[in-house]
Amino acid sequence: MPQIDQIADTLSSQVFWLLVFFGLTFLVVGLGMVPKIMGTVDLRDQQIAGDLAAAQAARDAANSEEEAWRKRENENRAAAQALIAEAKAKAAKANEAKLDKAQAKLDKRLAEAEAAIDAARSSAMAEIEGVAADAAREIVARIAGTDVEPAAAEAAVKEVMAHG
Template sequence: MPQIAQLAETYASQIFWLLIFFGFTFFVVGRGMVPKVLATVGQRDQQIADDLAAAQAARDKADAEEAAWRVRENENRAAAQALVAEAKAEAARKSEKTIAATQKRLDTRLADAEQRIAAARAEAMTEVEGVAAEAAQDIVARVAGVKVTKPAAAKAVKEALDA
C-alpha cells in the first residue's frame, strides 16, 4: 500500500501541495467566485419576485377598475331603466287622459241621443194616443151613437194601451 509505504517520504509534499491548491480553491474559487454567482442568483430571484409583485399589483388595479366600472355601469343601467319607466308611466297617463276625455264625450253624446230618442218616443206616444182617442170617439159615435167626450176617450185609450 503506497499510501503507508511512502508515508514518511511523501507526507510533507502531499500536505504542502494540498494546502497550496486547496487554499487557492478556497480563496479564489470559494471566496472570490461563489459569492458573485450567488449574488447573481439572488439578484435574479429578487427581479422575479419584483416582477411578480408588479404583475399582482397591476392585476389588483385592473380588478378594482373593473369593479368600479361595474358599479358605474349598474348605476347607468338603473338610471336608464328609471327613465324608461317614467316615460312609460307618462305615456300611460297621457293615453288614459285622452281615453277618459273621449269616453266622456261619447257618454254625453250617448246620453243626448238617448234623451232625444226618449223625447221623440214620448211625443210619438202622445200623438198616437191623440189619434187613437179621436178614432175611438169616432168609432163610438158611429157604432153606438153615443157622444164621448174627448177626455173620457183619451182616458180609455190610455188604459187600453197601458194594459
C-alpha cells in the first residue's frame, strides 16, 4: 500500500516540524511569558501579604485606641460620679444646716408658745379659782343663808381643785 510506504518518508519530516514548533512554543511561553506571569503572581502575593499585615496593624492600633478611649471614658465617668457625690454631700450639708436653723427657730417659737400657754393656763386657773370661790359663796349664801369669808371660800376651792 502506498500510504504505508509514505509514512516513513513523511514521519521524520512531521516529527521534525513538531519538535521545531514545540521548541518555539516552549521558548516563547516557557521562557518569555511564564516568568512574567510568575513575577506578577509573586508581586500580587507580596502585595496581599503587605495589605493583610497593614490591616492587622491597623486593627491592633484601633483596638489599643479603643482600649485607651474606654479607660479615659471610665476615668471621666468615675470623676463625674465623684463630683456628683460631692455636690450631693454639699447640698445635704447645706440642707441640714438650713433644717437645723429652721428647727431651732421652731423650737424657740414652740418654747415661747408653751410659756404663753402655761401663763394663760395659770391665769385662767387663778380666774377659775376666783370665780369658783365667788360662786361657792353665793351658793352657800342662798342655800344656807350665811355669809362665808372670801379667804375661806378660796381655801375650800383650792383644796377641792387640788384633789380633783
